[in-house]
Amino acid sequence: MVKGRQGERVRSKSNQYPNTSLVQIEGVNTKEEIAWYAGKRMAYIYKAKVKKNGSYYRCVWGKVTRPHGNSGVVRAKFKTNLPPNLWEIESESSCTPAISKLWWTGAE
């Protein structure tokens, strides 16, 4: 699993498009390197207080769809839209950081 950090949503100056999120994958810095990751599945994993299905971890699955810009940021679509406040969560030291992990199954 490769880790990535959640960025913002795809947006123009005053409009956001919540169905696509931007993800910065660790170690990937150019548009060309993204080719390997296209189509790979991602999971946004987070903790919750209540146990569900035997675990405190929950996850939202998604896929890398295409590169975004020239510097290795990636667009991803998740099964349900990711919450927009992930940047906030990361900055708070007490909460678990919003991690999205890349699974390289499916469409290898």
Add this chain to the structure above:
Amino acid sequence: MAAKRKTPVKTRNPDLIRGVGKYSRSKMYHKRGLWAIKAKNGGVFPRHDPKPKAPAAADKPPKFYPAEDVKKPLLNKRKPKPTKLRASITPGTVLILLAGRFMGKRVVFLKQLTSGLLLVTGPFKINGVPLRRVNQSYVIATSTKVDISGVNVEKFDEKYFAKEVQKKKKKSEGEFFEAEKEDKKKLPEGKKEDQKAVDATLIKSIEGVPELKAYLAARFSLKSGMKPHELVF
């Protein structure tokens, strides 16, 4: 009607453009051999008298008409093909399993089954992976190959891996309250024997290659700083 041909005839009159054939009427007459048929039949085109029709069975009105017209589902004659095998996966390739119980294990590919799944083995002695089916998507193919020419994989097919149908036992009152005596599912001896047979030749060829055994025994994992898009498998 003339008997149907087994292979359809390619048109004798190819289109130059749509609507315009290459050969003229008279040329086609000659090509179709109508002159030969006529000659065989004494200068006249053979004519068959219509066969006497079999007496039509008396149509009985159906007993039951559905209240609304029921639509018939369209015929589906599609036959799914087994998934196309990636060019990098050939018999004997070492694969890395990406998901499931044996995630990260390096495993030897034997053959592709009719369902499209890949038949794979540890070998069991080396890394604990038995003869198993795996989906191609959940696998990374490495460039390492093992020689499996000595292995006989003919007998393994989908039925071999099918779940055993358990007969439902009717419980009587007394038995109901007894703790369920479930026999632990044991691997039938036959399957163990098959595993040993396949692995015996495999292990010999693996031991022939230096360090391959330790390689197969180790699990694959991403370490810090490893970038998957830069890895060469």
